[in-house]
Amino acid sequence: MNRDRPGRGSGASLWQEAQARKPATPKPPVHRNEEARLYGLNACLAAFARRPEALRKVYLVEARIPALKNVLAWCVRHRLGYRVVEEADLDKLTASRHHEGVCFDLAREAPLALADLLARVPPAPAPSLLLWLDGVGNPHNLGALLRSAAHFGAHGAVVPAADGIEVSGAAARVAEGAAEAVPLARAPSAAEALSALRAHGYSIAATVPREGVSLYATALPARLVLVFGAEGEGMSDAMIAAADLRLTIPGSGAVESLNVSASAAVLLGEWWRQRGA
Structure with a gap:
């Protein structure tokens, strides 16, 4: 089951801050064909390091909160959603068991x-x-x-x-x-x-x-x-x-x-x- 919660420690305060700062008016939806789904820890971190502005949503398992602390802080500052989920949820989201506990939705780069x-x-x-x-x-x-x-x-x-x-x-x-x-x-x-x-x-x-x-x-x-x-x-x-x-x-x-x-x-x-x- 999906859990819109951060887990323990510093992740909890990040999540609480994000909830308090949610915008009153939701952002216009991004069409799926304008997004790419990325998974794997190194792949996601490299994409975030080069183009953080492309980030749209983050899915992660609880154990990945420490490794993704900077990403979650970015989400809080820019009012982007992130969701703590189970391994099985990521299996479905990525159609793979090799997601390494994290999945990003990012704006697709122009060719x-x-x-x-x-x-x-x-x-x-x-x-x-x-x-x-x-x-x-x-x-x-x-x-x-x-x-x-x-x-x-x-x-x-x-x-x-x-x-x-x-x-x-x-x-x-x-x-x-x-x-x-x-x-x-x-x-x-x-x-x-x-x-x-x-x-x-x-x-x-x-x-x-x-x-x-x-x-x-x-x-x-x-x-x-x-x-x-x-x-x-x-x-x-x-x-x-x-x-x-x-x-x-x-x-x-x-x-x-x-x-x-x-x-x-x-x-x-x-x-x-x-x-x-």
């Missing part, structure tokens, strides 16, 4: 255009790494890939607008906060996007399971876009043909290829190593 992403990256000839995700839609793979990208300093990821790829709650939880550090930019046209990337000094490298040059025998460009294909069918032939490099991760041959998120970690790590970091 980022490729031009906006390119305006944020270091200018040429400074080293810069971007990812191109050609149909990578599995949320667990996407989340793991973003986590590796953040760890190895990638500046962002490009996704075809037609794919409709978004960072879901499941992907954000797996990313452990990296979804806030690695922005996704949408590219309406692959040809125009590749042209813009090259104009900013990037080389394009397709990652292929065979018939590419060995990753460990190749000097990787300092400004590089690594292209990863969809699980199963891989990237499109057109994208492979458009690439400046085709990279293969050598291995024993016992399996055909690595999972896309594992491949990404290997390739990102090698780019980072070659930069002398």
